[in-house]
Amino acid sequence: MNVFQKLLPGVMMVYDYLIVGGGIVGLSTAYALTKRDPQAKIALIEKESSLAYHQTGHNSGVIHSGIYYKPRSLKAKFSKEEGKRLRAFCDLHDIPYELCGKVIVATEQEELPLLDRLYQRGLDNKLDLSIIGPEQLKEIEPHVAGLKAIWVKETGIIHYQQVARALAKEIQEANGEIFLNTKVEKVQEGKHGVMVECGNRTFETRYLINCAGLHCDRIAAIQGMKTNMKIIPFRGEYYEIKPNKRHMVKHLIYPVPNPKFPFLGVHFTRMIDGSVHAGPNAVLSMKREGYLKTDFDFKDFAEVMLYPAFWKIARQNIGEGFKEIVRSFSKKAFVKSLQRLIPAIMDDDLVASENGVRAQALTREGKLIDDFFVVSNEHSIHILNAPSPAATSSLSIGHYISEQIPG
Structure with missing residues (x-):
């Protein structure tokens, strides 16, 4: 489907995977899931009227090498492996970049x-x-x-919004669905999955993936997850x-x-x-x-x-x-x-x-979380700290998250 979806009031939509957040991490995760499980019914929801609006859309556009990050950390690992993965994706979609x-x-x-x-x-x-x-x-x-x-x-250097648009196109061509102007208000976990209410629109999913960036801790809290952290902007x-x-x-x-x-x-x-x-x-x-x-x-x-x-x-x-x-x-x-x-x-x-x-995620003990930080339970996974180099590492993060999700 090549257009973004607009739900009618009161419609119940049922999916295998529901991704919350239309930034580059959410899009990369949805993209990875379409590759891992082509038959799955996948949806991504975004509260803004356009994708990649916040952190992705206000990004410096740097492809980071990983020099600053602790060896064996996820940041170091993903920055290093992302180079080939990101360049191959950009070459496929004619997205300009330069290793300056x-x-x-x-x-x-x-x-x-x-x-x-x-x-x-x-x-x-x-x-x-x-x-x-x-x-x-x-x-x-x-x-x-x-x-x-x-x-x-x-x-x-690169333009990450161009990468985001290409990811969205790939998701839709794989029959994934993208819903804009769709804000999460309630998350209810049941025995077999999760129900997400967005005003008078409701989604039911077997598995919820929280990639909500600046609001990721709030989505986790709505679901009742104990995270021991808060996002500080x-x-x-x-x-x-x-x-x-x-x-x-x-x-x-x-x-x-x-x-x-x-x-x-x-x-x-x-x-x-x-x-x-x-x-x-x-x-x-x-x-x-x-x-x-x-x-x-x-x-x-x-x-x-x-x-x-x-x-x-x-x-x-x-x-x-x-x-x-x-x-x-x-x-x-x-x-x-x-x-x-x-x-x-x-x-x-x-x-x-x-x-x-x-x-930036800050623990209750007063420590800034240095690495990417992910928590999960039976029916959901929450990406709770994904600052720089998250855009650089987005395809690797998406692949990593898809591997953590039960088949």
Whole structure:
């Protein structure tokens, strides 16, 4: 079926598998299920009027190599294996991508040991990379200033919404069904499956797959799952380099990340459309889908403020967190951070760009969940932490989830 479905009020729909969430992880999971079980009746539901709207649609478009992730973690495993899987899918569907590579740059002496440890982690993850000095760095990125850098060849760029559209087409051609404007309100688990109410529309399924991203913890809670975590939304704010200064960025340019802070720091990303973005900083969003500083939702905000674990992690990261807030409200401070990598970049070279929101899982003990996190029971599976590199790893995640589901 080549059109998205629109249910009539009161209609009961029965499926073998029901996927909640129309981002790239949900679409990849549905796609994997069509391959694993071609005869199964599969549906995907999405509360928005279009697919891949939130995290997928506000993605930086980077194909991550996996250098940052702990060896043998799901993030490291999926990033490494995804390269061939994603490129093959893109080649099949004529989706443009480029393995442009990136440099991770140490600009201060105290960063050198951290850079060396990161390089060793990349080697442990079996990546194709090398350590380079200032001269070779200048050859790769003439405008970057640094003492030493890691050249990561396996990093690339892509437009993930194009991947999402191709996945949706594949799902529909395999007789899977996609329903937009369909928001979950109630989940009831029975002896033989799960019933999902979406207003006056009801779905019955043998197995429920929760890929709801920013709302995944709420879907799990509606079903009565005990997860020991909550999604905390962080807004990533970006600037775009004006066209006449795009030549200053040839590849992707990253700082050495602070291992005590869960985010990578502001960096330069060349996009597949030729534009160049700078950022993101990372600040608490006062709404789960809060892309603007002014976006506010009382329920979302109160959930975070009344979650004791949030205050624990906030105290642990108060210094870096304060810097992120300053960068959020001061373009001058934001640019100063960028000048550590490219000294010649100036305020007038940048214009504000679209922001994104990251769904970060935080345990009740006050620990940010570092890896992909999945819980399941007899009739459902819930993907409860899938931040970056989830888009990079989406096809591998979908394959992994499909293998966890009973046949």
